[in-house]
Amino acid sequence: MKNNVALVTGAGQGIGRAIALRLAKEGFAVAVADFNPDTARRVADEIASAGGKSLAVAVDVSKRDEVFAAVEEARKTLGGFNVIVNNAGVAPTTLIEEITEEVIDKVYAVNVKGVIWGIQAAVNAFKAEGHGGKIINASSQAGHVGNPELAIYSSSKFAVRGLTQTAARDLASLGITVNGYCPGIVKTPMWDEIDRQFSAAAGKPAGYGTAEFAKNITLGRLSEPEDVAACVAFLAGPDSDYMTGQSLLIDGGMVFN
Numbered sequence: 001m002k003n004n005v006a007l008v009t010g011a012g013q014g015i016g017r018a019i020a021l022r023l024a025k026e027g028f029a030v031a032v033a034d035f036n037p038d039t040a041r042r043v044a045d046e047i048a049s050a051g052g053k054s055l056a057v058a059v060d061v062s063k064r065d066e067v068f069a070a071v072e073e074a075r076k077t078l079g080g081f082n083v084i085v086n087n088a089g090v091a092p093t094t095l096i097e098e099i100t101e102e103v104i105d106k107v108y109a110v111n112v113k114g115v116i117w118g119i120q121a122a123v124n125a126f127k128a129e130g131h132g133g134k135i136i137n138a139s140s141q142a143g144h145v146g147n148p149e150l151a152i153y154s155s156s157k158f159a160v161r162g163l164t165q166t167a168a169r170d171l172a173s174l175g176i177t178v179n180g181y182c183p184g185i186v187k188t189p190m191w192d193e194i195d196r197q198f199s200a201a202a203g204k205p206a207g208y209g210t211a212e213f214a215k216n217i218t219l220g221r222l223s224e225p226e227d228v229a230a231c232v233a234f235l236a237g238p239d240s241d242y243m244t245g246q247s248l249l250i251d252g253g254m255v256f257n
């Protein structure tokens, strides 16, 4: 497809940033969308300084109007919009007995509602462009199996897989494919903090937590954000044209499904 243009949500840091950079490397013009306008701008600048085409957009994915506005801005500014990556998410840990309504509302608003608004906005934009496109949703290894202290996050990611499968069926006749990706444990700044806390609690130096978690991963190491970005690049490109409704595990073999 000519004029490859993607919008990636939650692209200001972590996995989303790696996805935005990778898609830019693949020749996509990328709208870098994030709740945090400063990090979005930084990643958009990174792309531009490497010779790519980019746009920074501030968006709260839990707000339907904001998601529609962001996608419209991307479509009008970059032209030929054909890929959305609904990546933004939040992942608070809570013991099941301590889950509050506030946590439920926050996590579902971003992780589930945000994906629904992203799907709707993308369909709207693809129709305006007069062609199909690709919708890519962030699920998780925790969207396949329950993880300790992650009930709300885990259930939100199971929901995303359900949305991906259903949207795939509903949108196929419009030439739209819908797929997802399911990362395991990814070495982002957020993970470094978890490692510090885990290691300190065990009275060990930083890095201990990472080594302990790696023992339960078939490939023996945590994921780099770039591992996930490579999978998303495949889903965004023509090599996945005959796939829809799938949520690919990219977790080093934590879950076999």
Ligand code: ADP
Pocket (backbone or CB within 6 Å): 009, 010, 011, 012, 013, 014, 015, 016, 033, 034, 035, 036, 039, 059, 060, 061, 062, 087, 088, 089, 090, 110, 186, 188, 189, 190
């Ligand atoms: P990960 O490890 O999955 O990459 P991070 O917490 O490092 O997770 O990154 C998630 C990104 O999603 C952050 O840049 C954050 O600002 C963004 N984000 C979180 N909530 C929202 C939201 N409601 N709308 C848009 N972006 C969001």
